[in-house]
Amino acid sequence: MERSWRPDNARVSRALSAAVAIAAVLAALVIVANTALTGIQLGELKLGPILGPAADPNFVPAGAPLGQIGSDPDDPSDPWSAAAPPGGVIVQTAAPNATGSIRIPIPKNIPTGPRRVAIQAGHWKSDEAPDELRRLIPETGAEWEGVTEVEINLDIAQRLSVILNSKGIAVDVLPVTIPVGYVADAFVALHADSDGVGENSGFKMAHGARRGPYEDALLNDIKDSYGAATGLEYDPTHITNQMRGYYPFSWSRFQHAVAAHTPAVILEMGYVSNDDDRALMLDRADLVAGSIADGIMKFLSDTPRSAIFGQDLVVPAFPSRPSRPSPTP
Numbered sequence: 125m126e127r128s129w130r131p132d133n134a135r136v137s138r139a140l141s142a143a144v145a146i147a148a149v150l151a152a153l154v155i156v157a158n159t160a161l162t163g164i165q166l167g168e169l170k171l172g173p174i175l176g177p178a179a180d181p182n183f184v185p186a187g188a189p190l191g192q193i194g195s196d197p198d199d200p201s202d203p204w205s206a207a208a209p210p211g212g213v214i215v216q217t218a219a220p221n222a223t224g225s226i227r228i229p230i231p232k233n234i235p236t237g238p239r240r241v242a243i244q245a246g247h248w249k250s251d252e253a254p255d256e257l258r259r260l261i262p263e264t265g266a267e268w269e270g271v272t273e274v275e276i277n278l279d280i281a282q283r284l285s286v287i288l289n290s291k292g293i294a295v296d297v298l299p300v301t302i303p304v305g306y307v308a309d310a311f312v313a314l315h316a317d318s319d320g321v322g323e324n325s326g327f328k329m330a331h332g333a334r335r336g337p338y339e340d341a342l343l344n345d346i347k348d349s350y351g352a353a354t355g356l357e358y359d360p361t362h363i364t365n366q367m368r369g370y371y372p373f374s375w376s377r378f379q380h381a382v383a384a385h386t387p388a389v390i391l392e393m394g395y396v397s398n399d400d401d402r403a404l405m406l407d408r409a410d411l412v413a414g415s416i417a418d419g420i421m422k423f424l425s426d427t428p429r430s431a432i433f434g435q436d437l438v439v440p441a442f443p444s445r446p447s448r449p450s451p452t453p
């Protein structure tokens with residue numbers, strides 16, 4: 125994942141001259157001090173929207189189109205256009221028809237205080253999915269011999285939350301619905317799989333694309349601790365595009381997604397359809413949760429918040445949106 129390493133001098137000088145201009149305007153406003161001051165908080169100098177990314181002429185606000193990602197313009201569950209996430213982005217196109225890149229500003233709502241981690245219990249409260257994720261409502265998860273995936277996901281998530289709390293970590297146990305533009309030091313989605321026949325065993329992990337640079341580290345830290353503690357084999361051959369394209373990673377498709385800066389992974393903890401995997405997740409749930417916590421703690425101690433949120437992200441742009449194909453006669 126490409127990152128921006130140095131500020132753009134032109135942008136900096138633009139921002140500086142804007143700052144000088146705004147200071148002059150503010151001074152004038154203080155003298156005049158009339159109703160024109162309404163909405164400007166002089167006490168706090170709330171100038172973010174003026175000096176921040178929104179001042180850039182290529183700023184694209186939240187929800188506005190960013191280029192084509194869908195293949196069928198009439199399929200409502202396959203968005204035709206990428207859209208800017210909460211906080212907006214800056215489109216950087218090198219030349220006409222060039223692919224270009226997208227600059228994702230550092231989120232404004234970076235957590236303060238203790239490290240913050242989200243554990244998503246897969247499929248939990250799928251019936252409460254917002255309209256943009258309504259296709260998830262019937263996706264209630266795997267089930268095998270009366271054991272549901274969602275009960276395992278939620279049980280492990282809650283145990284994991286207690287363990288992380290005891291280590292001073294603030295935890296959000298999240299259902300299917302992710303808060304809009306969610307920001308944390310790490311996001312881990314918990315699932316359990318079924319192959320429908322009871323043969324496969326093992327655990328799987330994935331992260332998304334066009335995101336921050338720390339997701340491989342989060343994935344590998346959990347993979348190492350989970351594999352070592354549970355004895356389960358890693359099952360790379362069954363990692364799917366649905367895992368890599370898991371909706372909370374898709375900030376360009378959904379507003380209810382994890383902000384691109386937030387390191388985010390999905391863990392398929394084992395196969396609920398496999399007797400041994402299922403017994404592990406049900407009967408040794410504290411060991412399972414503890415091993416995930418160990419991986420998360422390793423990641424957090426290696427990866428300071430100042431690194432995760434230290435700079436804007438630069439990711440490849442989406443293809444420019446073509447005109448809609450004309451209907452076939």
Ligand SMILES: [Zn+2]
Nearest residue numbers: 246265315316
């Ligand atoms: Zn699942």
